[in-house]
Amino acid sequence: MSKRQQSFPGPDDITRITLPNGITILVRANFNSPSVVIGGHLVSGSLFDTDEKTGLADFTALGLMRGTESRNFQQIFDALESVGAALSFGAGAHNTGFSGRSLIEDLPLILDMLADVLRHPVFPAEQIERLRAQFLTSLALRAQDTADMASLTFDQIIFKGHPYARPEDGWPETIRAIQRDDLADFHRRCYGPQGMVIALVGAIEPKTAVEQITAALGDWTAIDQMNLPALPPLQPMKKIVTRRIKIPGKSQADLVIGASGPYRKDPEYIADTLGNSALGQFGLGGRIGNVVREKSGLAYYASSSLNAGIGPGSWAVSAGVNPANVQKARDLICGEIARFVEKGVTPEELADSQSNFIGRLPLSLESNSGVANALLNMERYDLGLDYFRRYPDMVRAVTPEQVLTAVRKYLDPERLAIAIAGP
Amino acid sequence: MKKTHSEHTLSNGLKILLKEIHTAPLISSWVWYRVGSRDERSGQTGISHWVEHMQFKGTPRFPASSLDRDISRDGGIWNAFTFMDWTTFLETMPADKIDLGLRLEADRMANSLFDEKEVASERTVIISEREGNENEPLFRLGEAVQQAAFRVHPYHHEIIGDLADLKTMSRDDLYQHYRTYYIPNNAIVGVAGDFKTSEMLARIQELFEPIHAGPLPARLARPEPAANGEHRLTVEGPGETAFLEISYHAPAGDDADFFPLTVLDSLLAGPSGLNIFGGGGLSNKTSRLYRALVEKELAVGVGGNALTTLDPYLYTVSITVHPDRKPEQVLSAFDAEVKRIQDEPVPAEEISRAIKQARALFAYQSENITSQASWLGHAEMFANYNWFLTYLDKLSRVSPSDIQTAAQKYLKVSNRVVGTYIPTGAEVQV
Numbered sequence: 001m002s003k004r005q006q007s008f009p010g011p012d013d014i015t016r017i018t019l020p021n022g023i024t025i026l027v028r029a030n031f032n033s034p035s036v037v038i039g040g041h042l043v044s045g046s047l048f049d050t051d052e053k054t055g056l057a058d059f060t061a062l063g064l065m066r067g068t069e070s071r072n073f074q075q076i077f078d079a080l081e082s083v084g085a086a087l088s089f090g091a092g093a094h095n096t097g098f099s100g101r102s103l104i105e106d107l108p109l110i111l112d113m114l115a116d117v118l119r120h121p122v123f124p125a126e127q128i129e130r131l132r133a134q135f136l137t138s139l140a141l142r143a144q145d146t147a148d149m150a151s152l153t154f155d156q157i158i159f160k161g162h163p164y165a166r167p168e169d170g171w172p173e174t175i176r177a178i179q180r181d182d183l184a185d186f187h188r189r190c191y192g193p194q195g196m197v198i199a200l201v202g203a204i205e206p207k208t209a210v211e212q213i214t215a216a217l218g219d220w221t222a223i224d225q226m227n228l229p230a231l232p233p234l235q236p237m238k239k240i241v242t243r244r245i246k247i248p249g250k251s252q253a254d255l256v257i258g259a260s261g262p263y264r265k266d267p268e269y270i271a272d273t274l275g276n277s278a279l280g281q282f283g284l285g286g287r288i289g290n291v292v293r294e295k296s297g298l299a300y301y302a303s304s305s306l307n308a309g310i311g312p313g314s315w316a317v318s319a320g321v322n323p324a325n326v327q328k329a330r331d332l333i334c335g336e337i338a339r340f341v342e343k344g345v346t347p348e349e350l351a352d353s354q355s356n357f358i359g360r361l362p363l364s365l366e367s368n369s370g371v372a373n374a375l376l377n378m379e380r381y382d383l384g385l386d387y388f389r390r391y392p393d394m395v396r397a398v399t400p401e402q403v404l405t406a407v408r409k410y411l412d413p414e415r416l417a418i419a420i421a422g423p
Numbered sequence: 424m425k426k427t428h429s430e431h432t433l434s435n436g437l438k439i440l441l442k443e444i445h446t447a448p449l450i451s452s453w454v455w456y457r458v459g460s461r462d463e464r465s466g467q468t469g470i471s472h473w474v475e476h477m478q479f480k481g482t483p484r485f486p487a488s489s490l491d492r493d494i495s496r497d498g499g500i501w502n503a504f505t506f507m508d509w510t511t512f513l514e515t516m517p518a519d520k521i522d523l524g525l526r527l528e529a530d531r532m533a534n535s536l537f538d539e540k541e542v543a544s545e546r547t548v549i550i551s552e553r554e555g556n557e558n559e560p561l562f563r564l565g566e567a568v569q570q571a572a573f574r575v576h577p578y579h580h581e582i583i584g585d586l587a588d589l590k591t592m593s594r595d596d597l598y599q600h601y602r603t604y605y606i607p608n609n610a611i612v613g614v615a616g617d618f619k620t621s622e623m624l625a626r627i628q629e630l631f632e633p634i635h636a637g638p639l640p641a642r643l644a645r646p647e648p649a650a651n652g653e654h655r656l657t658v659e660g661p662g663e664t665a666f667l668e669i670s671y672h673a674p675a676g677d678d679a680d681f682f683p684l685t686v687l688d689s690l691l692a693g694p695s696g697l698n699i700f701g702g703g704g705l706s707n708k709t710s711r712l713y714r715a716l717v718e719k720e721l722a723v724g725v726g727g728n729a730l731t732t733l734d735p736y737l738y739t740v741s742i743t744v745h746p747d748r749k750p751e752q753v754l755s756a757f758d759a760e761v762k763r764i765q766d767e768p769v770p771a772e773e774i775s776r777a778i779k780q781a782r783a784l785f786a787y788q789s790e791n792i793t794s795q796a797s798w799l800g801h802a803e804m805f806a807n808y809n810w811f812l813t814y815l816d817k818l819s820r821v822s823p824s825d826i827q828t829a830a831q832k833y834l835k836v837s838n839r840v841v842g843t844y845i846p847t848g849a850e851v852q853v
Contacts, residue, residue, distance in 0.1 A: 032446040032447075032790070033786055033787075033789050033790045034786050035783070035786045035787055035790065073708070074708075074709060074714075074718075077706060077708035077709045078709045080705075080706070081693075081705055081706060081707070081708065081709045081776075081780065082709075082776050082779065082780075083779055083780075083783065084694070084705060084779055084780040084781070084782065084783025084784060085705075085783065086705050086706060088706070101787065102783065103782070103783050103786055130717075130718070130720060133720065133723055133745055133746060133747075134717075134723040134724070136746065137664055137723045137724075137743060137745075137746060140662070140663045140664050140746070140849065141662070141664055143849060144560075144661060144662045144663075144664075144849060145558075146558055247661070248661055249660060249661030249847070250558050250661065251554040251555075251557040251558055252551065252554040252555045252557070252558050282491075282492075282495055283491030283492055283494075283495045284479070284491045293548055294487070294544070295544070296544070297543070297544035297545065297546070297547035297548050297551075298547065298548075298551070299548070299551050300548055300549070300551040300552035300555055301555075320551065320554075320555045321551060322547075322550075322551060322554060352492060352495065352496050355496040355497070355498070356495045356496055356497075356498055357498075358498065359496065359497050359498020359499070359517060359520070360498035360499075360500075361498070362447060362448055362449055362498070362517055363449060363498065363499075363500065363515060363517075366447050366449060366790075366791065366792065367790045367791055368790055
């Protein structure tokens with residue numbers, strides 16, 4: 001077998017440039033496949049949404065490709081689909097994100113299309129109504145999905161009084177309340193090059209890629225572009241809060257149990273993720289998978305997840321169980337969380353997860369999209385271009401004591417959010 | 424011609440396909456068995472999938488608790504899938520760690536324990552998996568359509584199996600199934616990645632050749648008689664969204680007609696991705712059905728799927744009905760679009776567009792060593808690896824008249840099952 005080391009992305013092979021209009025470009029070449037991936041974001045997230053029009057940022061993002069000053073909906077998708085290319089948008093709390101891919105020969109087309117839909121969308125009324133029906137159908141399906149509803153309800157508990165409690169895709173009544181002009185207005189106020197990031201990975205010399213991106217977006221200006229509202233502080237939970245959503249006719253219930261979590265930039269973030277791995281990720285779902293699935297046979301899936309971003313994140317255990325076993329699963333999960341908070345990870349568990357985190361790097365950075373996501377995270381969270389070169393040492397340096405401190409900062413068995421959706 | 428891969432057969436009948444790829448220090452190894460839900464008799468539906476689960480429950484050498492730990496410590500991923508025609512186990516690992524995956528697969532080809540307690544625990548896990556599936560309207564509709572389409576052929580039942588059988592199958596049933604089908608002469612090993620072929624072959628031989636061959640099990644052969652008319656069915660359930668599933672009896676994966684059908688699917692419903700389950704394609708907003716149904720506000724979404732199966736299976740179009748429309752209106756518009764492709768020759772440029780899309784999807788999947796490794800064995804499960812190597816060439820040779828002929832031959836009303844999911848309403852209570 002080969003002993004050759006893969007070179008992880010680093011300062012010597014990532015090109016990073018910020019254009020005068022505020023767009024940051026990150027490029028890494030990969031000539032192994034004749035294709036290219038782009039990804040990126042703008043600072044036009046759902047934090048701009050109001051309670052009455054929750055979902056506006058996402059509706060606007062989805063509306064971008066419905067028509068521009070020079071192309072209608074079918075022309076946009078005919079250009080892309082004819083060459084097997086893809087481009088799509090969606091909004092999160094802080095950003096509108098986009099991703100696309102094509103054969104390398106079609107990169108100019110993708111960039112031209114990206115620039116056109118970002119700069120010149122017209123939100124045609126007929127198309128927006130069609131999109132609204134699709135949007136409402138996806139919300140109707142969400143309301144019937146036990147996992148989606150448990151997760152949404154969980155967020156409403158842990159982010160009570162905070163804008164993160166609002167679902168990015170809104171509610172049926174708010175999506176109905178949004179007018180076509182709201183989209184155009186949102187675009188005028190919130191879209192612009194300031195703070196935009198674009199990552200490109202594929203079979204192209206970085207210099208050429210930067211030139212092509214600059215040609216497409218370098219002269220974009222948006223004088224009205226507003227700054228994203230500041231995040232209010234999150235109110236800590238004071239007790240266990242349980243909420244049940246009844247969805248009749250379903251054969252399985254979903255549970256989400258946990259609390260708010262760290263910011264991605266928190267210094268203890270790596271200790272948190274190692275703790276999360278031991279709790280409910282490593283192997284077939286860490287301790288949670290072992291207790292809920294392997295030992296008790298209660299669930300097909302049971303694991304924990306740690307979501308950290310620009311603001312406060314979440315740390316949650318999820319499982320899908322027979323409705324008769326909800327209480328049992330809940331007790332098992334709460335018991336595991338309590339044990340975890342009391343004693344933390346064993347040195348063996350920590351070593352296992354450390355080894356996994358370092359060992360899986362080649363696989364997570366194998367594809368162009370994996371590298372593009374890594375570049376975007378480096379930029380969004382100021383990780384530094386040498387992050388993946390430093391990462392193994394940072395992971396190895398974490399001690400069981402640090403994990404315990406990090407875990408106790410967020411998880412408290414007396415202050416958990418418990419969301420259950422099922423029949 | 425550039426050497427693409429190498430093929431070998433060990434003395435015990437195990438077939439091996441190897442492909443060197445030196446773009447990243449990774450190796451992906453897949454072991455395939457010729458057994459799936461189509462090999463199950465009534466009373467034992469779901470047994471192949473359950474046996475796949477039991478393969479994660481340990482051998483004397485690799486106890487259950489250490490299996491996932493060892494793979495995960497090395498930064499690998501492992502998984503398994505059961506399909507109608509096959510069952511497969513994979514590990515993708517850093518190149519210098521793949522030996523663990525190979526040793527594990529050789530060991531569990533013959534030495535899995537099937538401990539009684541583990542069987543009991545896994546029974547409830549699998550029942551829970553089925554209950555999770557039943558939460559989805561499209562699972563319930565798909566299961567009903569599949570049953571209606573196959574009265575005789577064992578493609579009749581879902582891979583997960585029926586609850587009645589999941590409740591009653593025993594440890595001995597499972598073990599018997601395992602011993603019958605998990606033998607080297609019924610398996611294929613496909614490995615791709617950063618290795619030297621001679622070294623990899625020597626190691627596989629060392630690990631797998633001592634495993635004894637067994638009597639090759641005959642596969643259930645109960646061909647489905649030709650369809651004799653349209654079947655229509657309804658499934659009722661919670662929600663406010665109606666779905667249509669229109670399934671036509673379709674050619675097997677290695678049938679020459681499969682390629683015109685693939686292009687036909689691409690024109691009607693958009694290109695499908697090139698992975699083992701057909702998903703992950705491109706957007707389909709310029710496909711004929713999207714224009715006829717979604718742009719006309721009869722539906723909010725449409726997709727097509729032609730699976731590569733060993734025996735003739737189904738070509739299925741799934742439609743999410745617009746909230747203001749009735750399923751019958753949507754079906755009429757769908758039928759008009761099918762009639763158009765049966766009656767009018769497809770412009771050549773529409774075909775060359777589908778080929779370009781397929782070429783792009785082919786390039787995207789080649790970024791990924793796991794995906795490339797999957798095709799070595801997967802293609803052998805319904806044809807052979809040459810099927811994959813010549814895939815783009817065969818698509819390129821499809822002519823407008825081939826498409827028209829395929830549409831006339833397969834997309835006949837008498838050759839289909841139409842399933843409608845009728846939502847009985849949503850009463851979510853907070």
